[in-house]
Amino acid sequence: MKVAEAIIKFLESENVxxxxxxxxxxxxxxxxxxxxxxxxxxxxRHEQAAIHAASGYALxxxxxxxxxxxxxxxxxxxxxxxxxxxxxxIPVVIITGQVNTNIIGYDSFQEADIIGATxxxxxxxxxxxxxxxxxxxxxxxxxxxxxxxxxxxxxDIPTDIQNKIVEYNYPETIDILGYKxxxxxxxxxxxxxxxxxxxxxxxxxxxxxxxxxxxxxxELQDFISLTEIPxxxxxxxxxxxxxxxxxxxxxxxxHGHKFANNLIExxxxxxxxxMSISNRTTANFSTNEKSIIHIDIDPAEVGKNLxxxxxxxxxxxxxxxxxxxxxxxxAYENWINIINFEKENNNIYxxxxxxxxxxxxxxxxxLGDNAVFIADxxxxxxxxxxxxxxxxxxxxxxxxxxxxxxxxxxxxIGSQASDITNEIVVIIGDGGFQMVMNxxxxxxxxxxxxxxxxxxxxxxxxxxxxxxNRYDExxxxxxxxxxxxxxxxxxxxxxxxxxxxxxxxxxxxxxNSLCLGRINQRDDFYE
Amino acid sequence: xxxxxxxxxxxxxxxxxxxxxxxxxxxxxxxxxxxxxxLDSEFLSRMTIVFNGDENTLEQVKKQLNKLIxxxxxxxxxxxxxISRELVLIKVDTNSxxxxxxxxxxxxxxxxxxxxxxxxIIIELTGDKPKIDAFTSVLSSYGVKExxxxxxxxxxx
Numbered sequence: 071m072k073v074a075e076a077i078i079k080f081l082e083s084e085n086v087x088x089x090x091x092x093x094x095x096x097x098x099x100x101x102x103x104x105x106x107x108x109x110x111x112x113x114x115r116h117e118q119a120a121i122h123a124a125s126g127y128a129l130x131x132x133x134x135x136x137x138x139x140x141x142x143x144x145x146x147x148x149x150x151x152x153x154x155x156x157x158x159x160i161p162v163v164i165i166t167g168q169v170n171t172n173i174i175g176y177d178s179f180q181e182a183d184i185i186g187a188t189x190x191x192x193x194x195x196x197x198x199x200x201x202x203x204x205x206x207x208x209x210x211x212x213x214x215x216x217x218x219x220x221x222x223x224x225x226d227i228p229t230d231i232q233n234k235i236v237e238y239n240y241p242e243t244i245d246i247l248g249y250k251x252x253x254x255x256x257x258x259x260x261x262x263x264x265x266x267x268x269x270x271x272x273x274x275x276x277x278x279x280x281x282x283x284x285x286x287x288x289e290l291q292d293f294i295s296l297t298e299i300p301x302x303x304x305x306x307x308x309x310x311x312x313x314x315x316x317x318x319x320x321x322x323x324x325h326g327h328k329f330a331n332n333l334i335e336x337x338x339x340x341x342x343x344x345m346s347i348s349n350r351t352t353a354n355f356s357t358n359e360k361s362i363i364h365i366d367i368d369p370a371e372v373g374k375n376l377x378x379x380x381x382x383x384x385x386x387x388x389x390x391x392x393x394x395x396x397x398x399x400x401a402y403e404n405w406i407n408i409i410n411f412e413k414e415n416n417n418i419y420x421x422x423x424x425x426x427x428x429x430x431x432x433x434x435x436x437l438g439d440n441a442v443f444i445a446d447x448x449x450x451x452x453x454x455x456x457x458x459x460x461x462x463x464x465x466x467x468x469x470x471x472x473x474x475x476x477x478x479x480x481x482x483i484g485s486q487a488s489d490i491t492n493e494i495v496v497i498i499g500d501g502g503f504q505m506v507m508n509x510x511x512x513x514x515x516x517x518x519x520x521x522x523x524x525x526x527x528x529x530x531x532x533x534x535x536x537x538x539n540r541y542d543e544x545x546x547x548x549x550x551x552x553x554x555x556x557x558x559x560x561x562x563x564x565x566x567x568x569x570x571x572x573x574x575x576x577x578x579x580x581x582n583s584l585c586l587g588r589i590n591q592r593d594d595f596y597e
Numbered sequence: 598x599x600x601x602x603x604x605x606x607x608x609x610x611x612x613x614x615x616x617x618x619x620x621x622x623x624x625x626x627x628x629x630x631x632x633x634x635x636l637d638s639e640f641l642s643r644m645t646i647v648f649n650g651d652e653n654t655l656e657q658v659k660k661q662l663n664k665l666i667x668x669x670x671x672x673x674x675x676x677x678x679x680i681s682r683e684l685v686l687i688k689v690d691t692n693s694x695x696x697x698x699x700x701x702x703x704x705x706x707x708x709x710x711x712x713x714x715x716x717x718i719i720i721e722l723t724g725d726k727p728k729i730d731a732f733t734s735v736l737s738s739y740g741v742k743e744x745x746x747x748x749x750x751x752x753x754x
Contacts, residue, residue: 185612186612186615189612189615189616189619190619190623193666194666197612214666246666247608247669248607248608248665248666248667248668248669249666368664369660369663369664370657370660370661370663370664373653373656373657373660374657374660
């Protein structure tokens with residue numbers, strides 16, 4: 071069988087249902103094999119959307135998302151999305167075509183060194199030189215992408231290799247000499263952590279992406295029910311804990327709640343699980359003079375930005391289970407009083423816009439308990455993070471560490487395609503929307519039922535605010551002219567609603583097909 | 598700032614060197630010297646890397662290198678328990694006046710003359726960094742024409 075046929079069979083063995091791609095000369099053998107396979111191929115309108123969609127697929131399923139692009143510009147168009155997946159630890163496998171083996175290195179037509187270019191932000195990448203290794207490479211790629219600290223893995227396949235004849239062989243076992251991620255936490259460290267928790271009077275759990283990526287929501291819930299420890303989270307940790315839970319406090323970080331950041335300073339023990347402690351997270355608090363338990367799957371995160379007393383390397387789900395095997399006798403009355411005081415007196419966050427906040431909260435409160443919210447980047451993202459409440463099975467995705475504008479809409483293609491029963495809601499600003507509005511037609515073409523909330527302030531709101539605050543004036547952050555978004559929707563067969571009107575808002579909430587509701591932040595509202 | 602030496606066992610395939618060098622560049626660490634050679638198995642190479650930094654840099658370098666899938670083992674050779682050597686080849690201009698002096702220096706340092714003609718000689722010396730530094734500095738007054746150093750290789754005792 072041809073290598074291209076074998077590759078599609080590997081994807082089927084990995085239970086990949088949908089892939090996202092854009093064809094070109096160097097991947098035509100793969101497209102020929104795709105045509106007759108059971109895998110659904112979604113044709114995007116720009117390669118960047120393919121990688122974001124694969125990320126959206128992976129985030130919604132915790133399975134590996136797959137995207138496909140041709141050599142040269144096809145591959146380089148993926149780069150932003152690959153960096154995004156790397157920063158947010160999203161498991162994706164990226165397949166790129168490459169020029170024929172005998173003309174690699176000659177600056178051939180549509181040749182680009184995508185291996186070299188993506189080296190800094192792929193977890194691993196392969197250039198396939200020997201067709202007989204193709205099975206091993208795919209097996210390893212899927213394994214590396216979705217174990218340990220998850221991330222993107224790129225496979226670059228020259229066209230002539232795709233056409234070579236091989237015997238079908240997909241290995242069942244994996245043994246990668248240099249890749250053995252630690253899964254189980256060290257028992258002694260876990261015991262030490264337990265003892266530390268017992269001694270603490272003001273403990274605080276600080277959770278991030280790792281809870282969601284290790285599928286540990288239940289284990290987290292069990293652990294806090296047992297220990298009664300209050301919980302703050304990062305932007306990417308939103309949705310890891312039901313916000314109706316009495317232990318839920320709020321979001322930390324530069325755009326987090328003031329009280330949540332204050333409580334970090336006031337606690338005597340921080341239990342950090344699955345977060346990278348980036349500069350945006352720690353912008354508004356200091357961690358001096360307190361004990362820190364740091365749980366992470368990636369040993370390099372421990373001690374990178376913060377020195378911890380008790381590091382535990384391993385899978386969050388597993389370690390939380392182990393910690394829950396102990397008996398706790400928790401009474402934090404004094405601490406709870408401090409928390410309540412803070413919550414009452416410092417309930418503010420950067421960029422608060424009361425009218426818009428109320429508006430978004432009112433709309434999203436009426437959506438389902440299983441809704442998946444995908445926020446873009448900027449003021450719309452922060453507004454979404456503060457006003458959309460995570461109840462029951464709701465999920466919240468966004469581009470956290472890279473801050474990639476134009477992530478949400480393409481990601482919704484993947485999230486919706488992975489499970490068409492999900493209610494997918496995109497929150498996006500007019501800046502990000504104009505970067506990716508060409509993908510509206512992809513949603514329509516594939517019958518993907520996504521609700522888009524366009525928060526239109528006719529500007530790049532967050533950057534404008536930064537400019538005002540730091541440089542006293544604004545330049546180039548207000549759009550002189552925006553397109554007529556109603557017409558854009560009509561042209562793409564997307565139902566349009568004006569969310570400044572009460573009637574439209576109600577219809578929008580109940581509308582059960584692809585639609586866009588625009589909040590015009592400069593106009594009056596119905597309230 | 599201190600000097601640290603680490604040894605790596607890595608997959609012997611194209612692209613690995615650039616992955617490792619790239620990691621140092623990206624994170625702002627500066628490589629002083631680097632040497633690579635294959636091991637018994639043709640699939641593996643051993644690298645010795647010398648770099649400057651503090652304790653934190655060393656920790657991060659080790660952790661980040663360990664994260665690379667092509668890196669199989671990281672050994673810290675900075676401790677007293679390790680031995681390291683580098684090799685230098687030096688070409689020196691000679692004439693009837695200085696030849697005797699140079700040969701004396703070569704003997705003192707237990708170096709070797711490996712090429713000898715009317716105009717110049719080439720000397721080979723192995724040793725740790727301070728010894729090589731001392732040797733090159735003594736010879737510098739005699740008109741060193743060309744010099745090449747390998748960078749350190751090291752082993753734990």
